[in-house]
Every structure is written in structure tokens, then in C-alpha cells.
Amino acid sequence: MKATEILGISPIVPVVVLEDPKDALPLAEALLEGGIAVMEITLRSDAALASIEAIAKELPEMNVGAGTVVNAEQMLKVRDLGGNFSFSPGISTGLLDCAKEEGIPFIPGVATASEVMLAMEYGIEGCKLFPATAVGGIELLKGFAGPFGSMKFCPTGGVSLANMNDFLALPNVLCVGGSWIVPKTSVAEGDFSNITSLCKTALEAID
Numbered sequence: 195m196k197a198t199e200i201l202g203i204s205p206i207v208p209v210v211v212l213e214d215p216k217d218a219l220p221l222a223e224a225l226l227e228g229g230i231a232v233m234e235i236t237l238r239s240d241a242a243l244a245s246i247e248a249i250a251k252e253l254p255e256m257n258v259g260a261g262t263v264v265n266a267e268q269m270l271k272v273r274d275l276g277g278n279f280s281f282s283p284g285i286s287t288g289l290l291d292c293a294k295e296e297g298i299p300f301i302p303g304v305a306t307a308s309e310v311m312l313a314m315e316y317g318i319e320g321c322k323l324f325p326a327t328a329v330g331g332i333e334l335l336k337g338f339a340g341p342f343g344s345m346k347f348c349p350t351g352g353v354s355l356a357n358m359n360d361f362l363a364l365p366n367v368l369c370v371g372g373s374w375i376v377p378k379t380s381v382a383e384g385d386f387s388n389i390t391s392l393c394k395t396a397l398e399a400i401d
């Protein structure tokens with residue numbers, strides 16, 4: 195699947211931190227029940243890789259990938275475990291070369307015009323804007339739309355129910371990423387039905 199197709203699966207990409215792989219399947223099921231069939235599990239915890247593996251194996255209807263991928267070794271590991279894509283908070287030639295050589299769907303994080311141009315040199319059509327609100331948010335995306343008319347974005351970092359529609363209204367935004375849809379406390383308490391409700395609330399609130 196191309197990176198832009200991944201960004202087209204759902205208007206909201208949940209950014210997930212899991213502390214225990216046993217939470218992976220119930221969480222993926224809760225998101226699917228809430229209408230969201232894509233999830234980014236960040237490699238910030240020891241549980242991440244096992245969680246990606248479990249979901250890829252047991253729930254093929256969920257498009258699961260990794261976030262916080264910062265080197266090629268991680269990108270290959272994610273692919274080997276069945277992960278469908280890699281998101282990174284940033285962009286590097288090490289990651290770009292690996293994704294290109296191995297045909298791995300890769301959504302790099304960008305925050306400047308030069309980083310967008312580096313992505314374009316590698317044929318990338320969809321980037322994460324990170325950290326979206328801190329680097330200029332809506333105004334920056336409007337600015338990028340001029341010189342980089344064909345580049346699509348997934349703003350992430352500071353996006354929430356309150357501002358998601360401002361981002362989704364922009365023609366160069368395919369989806370938004372956010373952790374608000376999967377509160378750590380709900381996962382810790384096993385309150386997966388709350389996560390399903392948060393998905394439904396967010397999807398219904400899209401203009």
C-alpha cells in the first residue's frame with residue numbers, strides 16, 4: 195500500500211503508546227468497533243513490537259504500523275513482524291533509503307520546506323507534519339500548499355477534537371494524527387469501550 199493510501203484509510207490516525215502487549219488486541223478491536231481501521235503504535239515502549247506483531251497476525255482488517263521509527267533497523271523489524279507502515283517524527287536519508295530499497299510504506303515527519311523537498315526527492319507524496327501546532331499548524335500548511343501543491347500531510351502533535359476540523363478542512367491534509375483518541379488511563383484500566391466512544395465521537399464531529 196502506498197503511504198498516501200494509508201493516510202486515506204481514516205481521517206484520524208490514533209497514535210498509541212502501549213505498555214503491555216496484552217492490551218494490543220482489545221485496543222485494536224475497540225478502534226475497529228469505533229470505525230477506525232488504522233493505528234500507529236509508537237516504538238517508545240518495550241511492548242510496541244510485540245503489539246504490532248500480534249495485531250498484524252490476529253486482526254488483518256486493522257492496518258497497523260509503527261510510529262517513532264528513528265532508524266532503518268527499526269523500520270525493517272517492523273516490516274518483518276507484519277507492520278504495514280512506518281511513521282517517523284522526522285526525516286533522514288537513512289530511513290528514506292531503507293524505505294525505497296525495501297519498498298516499505300514510510301511517512302516521514304517534516305516541519306520545514308527543506309524537509310518537504312527532501313521527501314519529494316525520494317518520491318514521497320504524504321508526510322506527517324510534526325509537531326503540528328508547535329511548528330505553525332494551519333498557517334504552515336497553507337504556506338506549504340503554494341510551492342508543494344501535490345504534497346499531502348497528516349498533522350500530528352497538538353491535534354485534538356477541538357482543532358481537528360481546522361486541519362481536515364485544508365486541501366493538503368488527508369488525515370490528522372493524535373493520541374487523544376487512546377488515553378493511556380483508559381488502556382491501563384482496560385476501559386476499551388471508552389476508546390470506542392472517543393472514536394465515534396470524533397468521527398461524528400468531523401464537518
Ligand SMILES: O=C(O)C(=O)C[C@H](O)[C@H](O)COP(=O)(O)O
Binds near residue numbers: 261
Ligand atoms: O512518536 C511519534 O512518531 C510522533 O510523531 C509523536 C506523536 O505523533 C505525538 O507525540 C502525538 O502527539 P499528541 O497527539 O499531541 O500526543
